Amino acid sequence: MRFDLTDLKLFLRVIDSGSITAGAAHAHLALASASARIRGMEEALGVPLLVRGRRGVEPTEAGRTLLHHARQITQQMERMRADLGEYATGLKGHIRLLSNTSALTEFLPDKLATFMAEHPHVNVDLEERLSTDIVEAMRDQLADVGIVTDAVDSSGLETRLFKEDRLVLALGLAHPLAKGLRRNAVLPFSACVEYDFIGLAGDSALQQYIGEQGSRLGHRLRYRVRLRSFDAICRMVASGAGLAVLPESAVVRSRDAANLKVVRLADPWARRRLLLCMRSYAELPGYARELVDVLAAPV
DSSP states (O other), X not given: OXXXXXXXXXXXXXXXXXXXXXXXXXXXXXXXXXXXXXXXXXXXXXXXXXXXXXXXXXXXXXXXXXXXXXXXXXXXXXXXXXXXXXXXXXXXXXXXEEEOHHIIIIIHHHHHHHHHHHOTTEEEXXXXXXXXXXXXXXXXXXXXXXXXXXXXXXXXXXXXXXXXXXXXXXXXXXSTTTTTOOTTOEEOGGGTTTXXXXXXXXXXXXXXXXXXXXXXXXXXXXXXXXESSHHHHHHHHHTTSOBEEEEHHHHHTSXXXXXXXXEEEOSGGGEEEEEEEXXXXXXXXXXXXXXXXXXXXXX
C-alpha cells in the first residue's frame, strides 16, 4: 500500500467538496487523473473509500479512517512548514476557520483583519456553519479552529473564550409587543412566536438556530422577508414590518437603534458565550496558534 501526498490531499479535497469533480479542480488535477488515483487507493486497500450517489460522494467507514490519518499527515506537514518558516522564504501557511453567524458578522472581521495584516503569508479559509456542525468537524479534524456557542457540547476539544454574545428581540416602537413594556423588560421567546419575523437571507447558521428554538415550542416561524445584513433587518424592523432576534451588538450599532425597542429574552439559549475550539492548541502550527491568541485577546 503506497499513497503519496498528492493522493491524500486529493482525497481530503474530494471529501471537503463532496464531489470528485470539484475535488479534482481544487487539487489542480484532471478529472480522469483524480478518478484514477481514487480507484488506485481503493484497489490498494481492497475496500471502497467513497459512496457515490447522485448528490456527490461521502466517505465509507474505511474512508473516514483514511480521512482521519490524511488530516493528521497534512497538518503535520503544515506544522513542519511553519517551524521551518524562519529559515526559508516564500512559504505560506493555511488555516481553515469555521464560525457561526454571530461571530462571523459581528466580532470576527476586525480581529481577523489585524491578524492577516500581520501575517501576509498566511491564508485563511473561512466558512460559516452551525455550531453543532463545527464541533463535529473539529472532532473529525476537518478544520483547525472553530468558533461556536457554549450551548453545544464541545467535550473533547480545547476551548477559549472569544466573546460574550447575547441574542435579543428587536421591535419597532409601534409593534404590539412593544406597547406597555417597561425599560429593561424581559420576555420569553414563546411570547413572540405568533408574530411575523424579519430574518437573514440564505442558509444562515444563526437563522437555523433561531428556527430550531421555534420548533421546540411547536411553531414554525413566519418570515415576511429575509435580508442580507443585520443593519438591513434593523431598518425593516424599525419600519414595523416584523420583529427579529439578533445579536445585541448588531442592534446597538444599527443606524436605526433609536427607532427600536430592544428586549432581552428570558430563555437560556439566548445568553451565549462564543468559544474558540480546537483539538489541541499545542499541536496547531505556529501561525494558527497566533491566530487563536489574537482572537482570544480581550479588546
